[in-house]
Amino acid sequence: MIKILKKLASAMALLVMFTTAAMAQDKVAEGTKKVTDGMKTQLALNDGQYAKVLEINKTYLVKVKDSKAKSVNKVEQAKKLKTIDDDREAKLKSVLTEDQYKIYGAGRADNKKKLKDCLEK
Known part of the structure; x- marks a missing residue:
């Protein structure tokens, strides 16, 4: 009986862990889409x-x-966040036009804050 209860408890713990991870990924995807939608409007992305x-x-x-x-x-x-930020900036610069990048630069801090807020929700 105790073995069954231990297995059941383990199964429940795994279920909770996977559910939490899936919900976190959904929040990241949802937040990413929301921020990118805002950038689409702000920068007139094709x-x-x-x-x-x-x-x-x-x-x-x-x-x-x-x-x-x-x-x-x-x-x-x-240090790691600086490297990650620099990598993102370089990639965005390669995708955006010069004018779009200037507009993005003006709102850069706000966009980063929105993205990081997605991780905290």
Whole structure:
């Protein structure tokens, strides 16, 4: 009887763990889409640009989330986040036109905050 209860408890724990992970991924996807939709309006992205920016933003959020989970201390985390931010900026610059990138630059801090807020919800 105790073995059955232990197996049942283990199964429930796994179910909760997988459900929580799936919900977190849904929140990241939902947040990424919301921010990218705002960028589409703000920057007048065409469909091709939108798809690329969506993927860039999604990758960015996943890397930030992983970095926060794996970082040992604040200094290490800050260095990793700087590298992740620089990578995102370079990728966005390659997708956006010069004018779009200037507009993006003006609202860069707000867009980053919106993306990072997606991780905290």
